[in-house]
Amino acid sequence: MTDKNGIYLSVDGDDAVRVIIENNIKIQTDRIKISEELIGELEFDLSNYEAVLDRIIEETEPLDGIGEYSEEQFSNVSNAALELADGVRENDLTSGILLRATVNKLLDFEDDGTAMCLMTTMSNIVDALREPLDTRYILYKYLKSRSEFDTHEEWLWKNILSEGYFFRRDYPYEIINYDLFTNEPKLSQVFFFDNYADYFVFLFLKFAKQQKRVLECPCCGKLFVPKSNRAEIYCDRIIVDGKTCKQIAPKLARKLKQRNDPLLEEYERAKNRNYKRVERFENSGGSRTVMRYTFDDYKAWLDKVSEIKRLYLQGKVTADEFKSAILSS
Numbered sequence: 229m230t231d232k233n234g235i236y237l238s239v240d241g242d243d244a245v246r247v248i249i250e251n252n253i254k255i256q257t258d259r260i261k262i263s264e265e266l267i268g269e270l271e272f273d274l275s276n277y278e279a280v281l282d283r284i285i286e287e288t289e290p291l292d293g294i295g296e297y298s299e300e301q302f303s304n305v306s307n308a309a310l311e312l313a314d315g316v317r318e319n320d321l322t323s324g325i326l327l328r329a330t331v332n333k334l335l336d337f338e339d340d341g342t343a344m345c346l347m348t349t350m351s352n353i354v355d356a357l358r359e360p361l362d363t364r365y366i367l368y369k370y371l372k373s374r375s376e377f378d379t380h381e382e383w384l385w386k387n388i389l390s391e392g393y394f395f396r397r398d399y400p401y402e403i404i405n406y407d408l409f410t411n412e413p414k415l416s417q418v419f420f421f422d423n424y425a426d427y428f429v430f431l432f433l434k435f436a437k438q439q440k441r442v443l444e445c446p447c448c449g450k451l452f453v454p455k456s457n458r459a460e461i462y463c464d465r466i467i468v469d470g471k472t473c474k475q476i477a478p479k480l481a482r483k484l485k486q487r488n489d490p491l492l493e494e495y496e497r498a499k500n501r502n503y504k505r506v507e508r509f510e511n512s513g514g515s516r517t518v519m520r521y522t523f524d525d526y527k528a529w530l531d532k533v534s535e536i537k538r539l540y541l542q543g544k545v546t547a548d549e550f551k552s553a554i555l556s557s
């Protein structure tokens with residue numbers, strides 16, 4: 229099981245055990261909750277990642293504007309890609325490992341010395357590095373849309389099945405002779421991943437199977453999976469002074485009701501408007517005629533403005549400050 233770099237995964241409901249392999253060495257074995265892994269992944273801030281990726285893309289331009297590439301240019305791109313993966317790894321081990329595994333796989337090619345060969349590999353590297361950005365948007369889109377449907381079936385029919393192509397992938401697995409959960413002898417199925425999108429889409433499919441709900445927390449604006457089927461409105465994230473949304477939000481919500489404040493409506497409208505901008509940009513396939521506004525731009529804005537909304541309701545920032553945060557993007 230340790231011959232390839234990447235993540236081996238065994239699944240049981242929302243529980244999974246992973247074995248992370250790097251340079252033929254087992255660097256970590258851990259137990260995860262699929263729902264937490266999925267939602268947690270969407271919370272990493274990749275705005276800096278996007279900026280670095282843009283610089284790497286510039287570096288892949290042909291030297292003479294037509295089709296001339298140098299070995300040096302190629303090695304700059306490869307090194308920058310590996311460095312980017314390692315940068316991600318510092319905060320987000322899973323994604324860092326998967327990105328590095330993908331780039332390494334792409335670099336393991338037969339160099340025939342032609343410009344075509346260098347060009348294809350560089351373009352494959354760029355595609356691989358872009359994958360987390362596109363995948364995160366799609367995961368967010370489907371998880372968020374779950375909150376708009378009352379039942380799991382409705383969500384599957386109207387939302388997931390109509391765009392099923394994205395989920396149709398190969399998920400290679402092997403049968404090993406022990407259980408990753410208990411270590412006891414048993415024939416068990418272990419999936420292998422060395423690619424970002426495959427790993428997270430697989431988790432998404434396993435998550436969707438569990439028929440859990442997903443809600444958007446009105447306090448922090450982030451997605452969460454309610455712990456029970458009882459009416460939960462707010463999430464359990466700690467947002468200030470060791471207190472969670474669930475603890476502080478009800479009081480703020482009462483204030484909100486009393487105030488009937490047009491700024492809060494403006495905040496809701498801006499949220500919808502900006503999310504629509506992300507959809508437009510992502511659906512355009514990167515067209516230059518559509519204004520660039522990525523999922524990560526939206527996420528950074530939403531995190532900031534939700535925080536300011538809370539401070540505003542607590543009387544810690546002024547209406548003007550709140551308003552300018554709403555209108556910033």
Ligand SMILES: [Zn+2]
Pocket residue numbers: 445446447448449450462463464465473474
């Ligand atoms: Zn929250």
